[in-house]
Amino acid sequence: MAAAFAFVARRRASLQLLPAFALTAGMFASAMLLLFSYSAYTFRGGQLTEEVSFLAWQKFFTDPFYFGVVAKTLQLALGVTAAALAIGYPTAYALTKVRSSKLLVAAYIVIFSPLLVSLVVRVYGWLLLLSDNGVINQALLAIGVIAEPIRLIYNEAGVVIALVHILLPFMIFPILSVLLQFDHALREAANDLGANRVQAFLRVVFPMSLPGVVAGCQIVFTLAISAFVTPELLGGGKVQVLSRAIWFNVVDVNWPLAAVEAIVLLVLALAALAVFDLAARSLRAMRPTGSPRPRRDSPGGFIDRALRIVLFAVLAFVLSPLVFVVINSFNGSAFNSFPPQGFSLQWYRFVLGYAPFREGMVNSLIIASASTLVAVAAGMLAALALTRGKVRGRGALNAFFLSPLVMPRVAVGIAVFILLIRLRLFGTTGSLVLVHAMLSLPFALVLTSFDETEASIFLVRPSNTTLPIQMFLYLEQYQNPTLAALSTLLIAATIILVVVALRFVRGAELARLVARR
Amino acid sequence: MSADGARASDVIELRDVTRSFGEVVAVDHVSLGIRQGEFFALLGPSGCGKTTTLRIMAGFERPSSGDVYLRGRRVNDVPPYRRETNLIFQQLALFPHMDVYDNVAFGLRVKRRPAAETADRVRSVLQLVDLAGYERRRMHELSGGQQQRVAIARALVNEPAVLLLDEPLGALDLKLRLQMQRELKAMQRRSGTTFVYVTHDQGEALAMADRVAVMQLGKIAQLGAPEHIYSRPATRFVAHFIGDTNIIPVTVRERGVDGSAVLEANGLRFAVTDADARPGETRHVSLRPEKIRIAAAHAARPDGHAGTVTDVTFLGPLTRYEVSVGEGVRLVVQTQTESEEHFRRDDRVSLSWAPNAPVVLKD
């Protein structure tokens, strides 16, 4: 007995790391290795054979179609990153100027709300807004600006708009946190030396916020490069990016080619990460000499008013798809028409009666709660070992645990898909729980090691699970307010979840967490 | 007098300036003029409004009432970037993303000066602050004193009408502080720039300044040359803040036509040459410890006050006595250890001072 205790004490760190390691190695690393190996199999005549060849690689690198796909993928990601930066920077800057703490908290909640709502719900909201008979076109027609609907959707513009919407918080947050640490005395020093507000911004504030800009661009680019749902649903088949090519090849059972594409996507993502890391490193010398001091009131002017307008415009942009989803759920018409034709609860009745959704919802709940439990438990244990215990190779372990975050979701998805099929576990609830736990583990690890247990609420969101898959499939086939009703239910559930979670956080602590100043 | 009434000899002038933050009156009806080329110190304890006064001069705070003149021009509405002042911040506020050269060149570049002129002026100002050869260093590669000098160079290169310094040596250790005091003073003389120097260290103010304004609770308690403020403090606050002193509560007994008076404090009666007070008034007197002569009781002078030594502190070159005189008046006396007689606790002694040594204070 004593010997057993001694063993546990000696091996404590290793034992604490074990669950997280098993999860990441078993679900993620092995799946990725399996995926890599599939790229050397052969697909011939509509059949997958185990014959080793490099035909898939050859096809990918010789067929100009794939070159076009890679180019389109990069171009889309670049466009989204640039647009997110152009919107996100002024927004973050405007947020630092907000004095009223109520407005500040409200703005934070709005900006981060898309993260709490399922991807499919957000895409659906954009369909409602941007389609030919959607809100924007109907409004423009009504006031006579246009004679016939303009194409806002099923083209690249729609995809960029929706991706920017989804990724905006990831751009705003790093920039905001750098700007909040900015030493106000530096701006005053620039003013004192003859720089007006614009010059002080261009020569001091902006260059010093570059680390935040780089971090934001890094996250947004990496996520945009592998986006799948948005280009698939809003691109109208015209936005041919790598993630969609992977999807089609998986459906066609051309796994070798899908594997090659996934590897290419992975390499692109890693290369992007490396480039941004390099940029970040060259900025590292920029450490302020003094400690940041609270800002003093400066007289507001034209620029502050303009910033305020930008802020409200962005908040409206972020909120509008969600708002119109809720409005549309009560639409009397079956064609997502706008303005809504009468008030009706029929779509709610239909949602509750539609078996695939009901089952999806139950499954989602089970999988979401079980996988969150597993991820948080494993993540907390690992965080304990990594922060307190004496662990050799701490950096490498950390990188290993966080690696699923870096990999394009589509690549991870197909890898795990193949792995589960090979293990004959595909479709079992247990395997889904483990997959989701693996995907959530990096978040759990990051959150718990930063002692922000409150933020774990972000892990309990009802997305990423099978209900959104059902919605995705439904959205590909039908377009009526059923999804609006379902989405509204999901939004309501999320709000309840967040409110309940926030109940556990004292008000003051919340303000500190949110305001961080 | 210029057209709008400012004194032409003053580079910068505050006229009845008040600045309040809600309930707090940080600067309270302050009027002062700073002369071309002088080293002017604003001295006072923490929270007395020094920084606010300086920020009003630099243009970062607007006066709630009153006017600011810069070279005879009213500048209340002129923003900092259009004033010929430069401020050296307490935390220096050097730009960490630039090297020494770019920091110093910043002001000239935003003013779009020709590159050749900029290079020339940066080079000569770096020479002035003894930083030639450090052009490409980043801020974190410099010592505290070097960062200090970069801040000074970055301001001086603009040839400001007034250089405003907010406790610029506050963050340095004592040795570096003393060295930088000498260097700053030398730089000021060499460049001929007008300095307004904020400090809460009276030694620093006395050592460096041509004139000192002592601030208390947002007001100027006294303004004058350091020697004058030291030898003729106006109030108890100033007397206490500048150096060590005995403050004695007194009643005015007699007053002569020549301004002299006889004062009384707890059985202690003495004459002073200069007292702006009416008989019967109660006031306070400041008597510096080194102005008091101490002698053995048997060698007492006729104007001597008999007393008993209650405490002796040896301070190296100086010796400090506490002596009880009259009916329990405690006076601190300071003597030169080498050249004067020594006493011990409980020794009977006699204290005396010149009639111009005690200063009758306003309060």
Ligand SMILES: Nc1ncnc2c1ncn2[C@@H]1O[C@H](COP(=O)(O)OP(=O)(O)OP(=O)(O)O)[C@@H](O)[C@H]1O
């Ligand atoms: N922006 C502000 N808002 C509110 N109160 C302020 C502000 N700036 C200064 N004060 C108050 O005004 C008073 C004077 O402040 P100031 O900074 O001028 O003092 P100081 O003499 O420079 O003190 P220190 O030696 O501590 O730097 C203080 O009571 C301070 O709290």
Ligand SMILES: [Mg+2]
């Ligand atoms: Mg101050």
